[in-house]
Amino acid sequence: MHDLAIVGLGPMGQNLARNAANHGLSVGVYNRTTSKMRDFITAHGSEQLQGYATLEELVGALKTPRRVLLMVKAGEVTDLTAEAIGGVLSEGDIMIDGGNSLFRDTIRREAHHRARGVHWFGMGVSGGEEGALRGPSLMPGGEPKVWDALEPLLRVIVAKDFAGGDCVTHLGPDGAGHYVKMVHNGIEYAIMQALAEAYTVMRDGYGLEAEAQEAFFAAVDAGPMGGFLTEISRIITATKDDRGAGWLLDQVLDTAGQKGTGRWTAVEALKLGVDGTLVTAAVNARVSSSDQPGRVARAEQYARQAPDTDTLPAWADTAPTLQTALEGAMLLAYAEGFALLRAAAEAYDWPLDLAEISRIWQGGCIIRSRVLTQWQAGFAAAPQAQPLALPWVVAALRTATPALQTVTALTARAAVSTPVLTGALQRHLAHTTARSGANFLQGLRDHFGAHTYQRLDREGVFHSAWGS
Ligand SMILES: NC(=O)c1ccc[n+]([C@@H]2O[C@H](COP(=O)([O-])OP(=O)(O)OC[C@H]3O[C@@H](n4cnc5c(N)ncnc54)[C@H](OP(=O)(O)O)[C@@H]3O)[C@@H](O)[C@H]2O)c1
Incomplete structure (x- = not known):
């Protein structure tokens, strides 16, 4: 009998199933398209990892209480899949939604399935495919007794924090886990956009080649904000085109997609009256990027002077300032996210522990970074503090603010669009101006x-x- 079932064999479901089986759990899997399940089992099946063509067979092969992890497309597909599974589960069984579901849907689903005797447990999963395989960060929310039933199993598959602890903790009831995952993604949006803006300053403001861009990101990666996104920023700038000459980034179409979690975060910030300048700017940057033909046409209509690189300070002088400004914007992205979590804890009556959240984001997830140990220590010492009031944050932002002023003045002059760097400065000025x-x-x-x-x-x- 299996410890766990996984329904949905997209990249996340496949890798989580392999992760769980590699760690000694017995896993049964199911996928709507059976051929995908069969291919997966042919490649990775074992005594620990077996596939089933029907939900009835899968559910019949589970230990009780049955634990079924849904890793399907978020939205309506989750409801449809949950209805089908709910029909074959028994009272006391557990469905875990590991998709990127909107927290309000999680609250609704929890109540709906509870009325039928089946537990619904919303769980944010971060780390992409690689995290799913090697150990994700898990952000679960739901009934405490359901957490108790799942905890031993979840601890087996997660990443480790910087002190060797498990990157999972029970965040609160119903939608709390998915909310924290949503805010994680909002922070991710803002940090990624800030990194992209630093790249654009180098490419368009200074005309730097990939080697110099890589050196810049290597320095950021080695600094206080170093982490997964800074590391892969260095890697993507230094990757050669595998289908032609030159650098791969130079051939990538400049339109960014989005699946909604950044937009949800921005909307939530507006609803709760929290300043969401950075995440909103990052979402808008993806929106403006998406109309590439329109941008190309308008670039001609609104033709502006090419950046006069001769009047910009030398790159050797700008590089450390840009690094400090970027680090300040990244820090503010976390601060904005934590401020939203603090407001959500109050608005929804969730016991969100910001030190614990800083801890479980240290491994496995996309925004993992050394700075999260500082956030953890800061919130552990002052659990109710606003993020901008933490002494180490004050010290860091006092250094970063003049750098942000210098860099945004420079990007305005060079006509390089930097909405998150500029927004970070403006947000910070607004929140630190005594007389507005x-x-x-x-x-x-x-x-x-x-x-x-x-x-x-x-x-x-x-x-x-x-x-x-
Ligand atoms: N990819 C990431 O980095 C990442 C990170 C964290 C969380 N997530 C979340 O994890 C979940 C899984 O993500 P993923 O990237 O592995 O895959 P995905 O493409 O979001 O979903 C794939 C799964 O959904 C099923 N599905 C799609 N449309 C369906 C329909 N109309 N009816 C029934 N089943 C349907 C697919 O079945 P078929 O094979 O039959 O089409 C497959 O099992 C999503 O909620 C996603 O938001 C993803």
């Missing part, structure tokens, strides 16, 4: 709508006859 310009907004609002205003010099709510 909102008194002007209040003046306008009170003038046209009698919306009233408060004063600095006395208590109360006031309305004035402006202009009289």
